[in-house]
Amino acid sequence: MIFLTPVLGFTCPPLPTRPKPLSVYDARIDDIKVIGAMGDSVTAGFNLKGLDGKPLIDLNSLTEHRGLNYANGQDPGANSLLTLAKTLNDQVVGGATGKHLIEVCYGPLCPVPELQHQPSDGANAAASGALVSNVVKQVDVLVKALKDLPIDYEQDFKLVDFLFGNNDQCLSCHDILGNTVLSGDQFEKEMRTAFESLRQRVPNLILNVHLQFNVSRIYELTRDIPHCQNIRRFGFFIECTCALVDIGDIGKINRQKMDMIASDYNQRLIKIYKEYQSLQDPSFNLVLDPLFQSVDIASLPKDSLSDVDCFHPNLKTHGLIATNTWNNLFLPFGQKSRKLDLNPIPYCPLPQDRIQ
Numbered sequence: 001m002i003f004l005t006p007v008l009g010f011t012c013p014p015l016p017t018r019p020k021p022l023s024v025y026d027a028r029i030d031d032i033k034v035i036g037a038m039g040d041s042v043t044a045g046f047n048l049k050g051l052d053g054k055p056l057i058d059l060n061s062l063t064e065h066r067g068l069n070y071a072n073g074q075d076p077g078a079n080s081l082l083t084l085a086k087t088l089n090d091q092v093v094g095g096a097t098g099k100h101l102i103e104v105c106y107g108p109l110c111p112v113p114e115l116q117h118q119p120s121d122g123a124n125a126a127a128s129g130a131l132v133s134n135v136v137k138q139v140d141v142l143v144k145a146l147k148d149l150p151i152d153y154e155q156d157f158k159l160v161d162f163l164f165g166n167n168d169q170c171l172s173c174h175d176i177l178g179n180t181v182l183s184g185d186q187f188e189k190e191m192r193t194a195f196e197s198l199r200q201r202v203p204n205l206i207l208n209v210h211l212q213f214n215v216s217r218i219y220e221l222t223r224d225i226p227h228c229q230n231i232r233r234f235g236f237f238i239e240c241t242c243a244l245v246d247i248g249d250i251g252k253i254n255r256q257k258m259d260m261i262a263s264d265y266n267q268r269l270i271k272i273y274k275e276y277q278s279l280q281d282p283s284f285n286l287v288l289d290p291l292f293q294s295v296d297i298a299s300l301p302k303d304s305l306s307d308v309d310c311f312h313p314n315l316k317t318h319g320l321i322a323t324n325t326w327n328n329l330f331l332p333f334g335q336k337s338r339k340l341d342l343n344p345i346p347y348c349p350l351p352q353d354r355i356q
Helices: 081-085 132-147 184-201 215-222 226-233 238-244 249-279 315-329
Strands: 003-005 010-012 032-038 157-162 205-210 284-289
Touching (some): 132 184
Parallel strands (some): 205 284
């Protein structure tokens, strides 16, 4: 049998069956039984369908299209890690479906996350607005979501995509924050706590962690787009004031501060990754994807972002993230792509390929 993803018309020949591996370091993609996600509004699919013919001031502007997100969206037309994995194992679960109003968890402004998570979110524990300080609570949401799925929680292999730090960058130009709650030291502390909690609480987990991209470069991508400049006049700069408020040299200095904190965060993640790799825990593999670190957002096509806010990636870009991330899954860290392919062809893994 050859499985087919309807959105791509993409097929992969089935991998030969084999005994279940004894370690996540020996896991193939067809060993994965559930795909989940942790992160912020990007992973939640916020605004990815754009205005879609509706007025700007509308509830549509506050919608998360989780069923189409790059990590585990499974709506018709979704191009995600989950739909790609289904080309080799159509029994994969955990997918998010549909859309709903935004679920917000923004630092201390965070209602009980477990009560916000909806059944249609599947194993997508992301929350719009999430800061690194919210990551530990998001682990709780993920664990509950995984345990609610029809899987063998103790034995089945799990893949979870992890993207955090975007919103922290967007506040980092404020010195009192950038040097304290958003500092590299605090980031590393929160990451270590979250990763160790996942290692202890989620058996047979592969955690695919993304390095940071420079969120500041959204300013350069959108500065000459009339629609984007118009909506900024209506206040659509508040999502990332450090990047989008342009007051002469102050704006430039703020964006430089953002880039510095992103670089610091990335160095911390690389250090933690190396430490976990040295553990070789057969039940936990922290995989690091360096793709975003080298992507210059300003060089992307002008139509890469949602026209609701000219900030979040749109449906097309979610698909690009999904396929580029998928292709990197099967390569060792030193060989993973550092360039976003704008016309990617999904890779069909071979029997010898492992998630790494």
